[in-house]
Amino acid sequence: MKALIFIETKDGSPIGTSLELFTAAKEIGAEAVAVSVNGKEGVLEEDLVAAALADKAKAENAELILLSATTLGKLVTGRVAGRLGGGSVNDVISVAVEDGKVAVIRPVYGGTIREKIVVQASPAVISVRGGSYEAPEDAPAAETIDAADGDIRTKVVELIEEAGEAVNLEDAAIIVTGGRGMGDEENFQLCAQLAEALGGVVGATRPAIENNWIGRSHQVGQSGKIVNPDLYIACGVSGATQHVSGMMGSKYIIAINKDEDAPIFSIADIGIVGDVKQILPLMIEEVNKRKA
Ligand SMILES: Cc1cc2nc3c(=O)[nH]c(=O)nc-3n(C[C@H](O)[C@H](O)[C@H](O)COP(=O)(O)OP(=O)(O)OC[C@H]3O[C@@H](n4cnc5c(N)ncnc54)[C@H](O)[C@@H]3O)c2cc1C
Numbered sequence: 001m002k003a004l005i006f007i008e009t010k011d012g013s014p015i016g017t018s019l020e021l022f023t024a025a026k027e028i029g030a031e032a033v034a035v036s037v038n039g040k041e042g043v044l045e046e047d048l049v050a051a052a053l054a055d056k057a058k059a060e061n062a063e064l065i066l067l068s069a070t071t072l073g074k075l076v077t078g079r080v081a082g083r084l085g086g087g088s089v090n091d092v093i094s095v096a097v098e099d100g101k102v103a104v105i106r107p108v109y110g111g112t113i114r115e116k117i118v119v120q121a122s123p124a125v126i127s128v129r130g131g132s133y134e135a136p137e138d139a140p141a142a143e144t145i146d147a148a149d150g151d152i153r154t155k156v157v158e159l160i161e162e163a164g165e166a167v168n169l170e171d172a173a174i175i176v177t178g179g180r181g182m183g184d185e186e187n188f189q190l191c192a193q194l195a196e197a198l199g200g201v202v203g204a205t206r207p208a209i210e211n212n213w214i215g216r217s218h219q220v221g222q223s224g225k226i227v228n229p230d231l232y233i234a235c236g237v238s239g240a241t242q243h244v245s246g247m248m249g250s251k252y253i254i255a256i257n258k259d260e261d262a263p264i265f266s267i268a269d270i271g272i273v274g275d276v277k278q279i280l281p282l283m284i285e286e287v288n289k290r291k292a
Helices: 016-027 045-060 071-084 185-198 206-208 241-247 276-291
Strands: 002-006 031-037 066-067 086-093 094-098 101-108 111-119 125-127 143-145 176-180 201-204 231-235 252-257 270-273
Touching: 002 016, 002 045, 016 031, 016 125, 031 045, 045 071, 045 143, 066 071, 066 086, 071 086, 071 125, 086 101, 086 111, 101 125, 111 231, 176 185, 185 201, 185 276, 201 206, 252 276
Parallel strands: 002 031, 002 066, 031 143, 066 125, 086 125, 176 201, 176 231, 231 252, 252 270
Antiparallel strands: 094 101, 101 111
């Protein structure tokens, strides 16, 4: 089977979760061709990527097209499948081949159930959740391709309003997340201070966002972002299923909660029972001291 891999880039470099797709292709014995797509001013990015990938997949006779399940990746899968008459599935955690067909597994209902889907149409256009595979140390370079002008179906004619602050939680190595237990907007800043000291980014639970302590783009979970950092620090977070389903791919989890029975402790590598208002300042001070 031939697999076309879309390497998504940020500031000219491949994002880590795209590189994991090489391992997914290798594990099913697929021959992999990797591409990234040149930008074009005034063109909707998802349409540009979909057009370029569909052209390339046709030229390569690819039966499988793999993308990372980022915001862009998830928008592109259906468009590519639509152009090629294939089938698409988003946010899978494993890819296999059964009787010549692509079979995938993805979590549903907030991660409480895993469903298996065998894609009947070809090509199968699949977005893979970050952290599902290890990225190879020596990933081959991707070819950069353009979309043909005639393939672009939608164009951006005017930007009416900034969509708000962009935050790349999906590709962050360290995330410090604050929940309702942070108490108020001022205390929530402790999460930002620890994130800054560690060189990470700030995440939030839904209540923290509903309280306007931080913008919606920081939400982690079922209706927010799916993240897989090396280190996830959950501060004043209870560990509700809808939150945990978005961060359970984290490699190392530290939880701080004043309730020793909080469900978050059952998935944490280190649990600290205590008040975030006392513990976070100590952590910030210690990290800054060690950095100095
Ligand atoms: C359809 C649907 C989708 C949802 N999607 C999401 C989603 O994407 N992301 C998400 O996060 N939620 C989501 N939710 C909400 C989710 O169900 C929970 O309500 C939410 O995750 C709880 O957030 P929390 O842990 O901040 O708050 P709580 O559950 O209220 O927990 C606060 C925790 O802070 C601790 N605490 C309190 N004070 C302190 C202190 N001083 N020091 C230390 N600990 C303290 C408490 O012991 C408690 O465990 C969704 C819900 C639904 C129904």
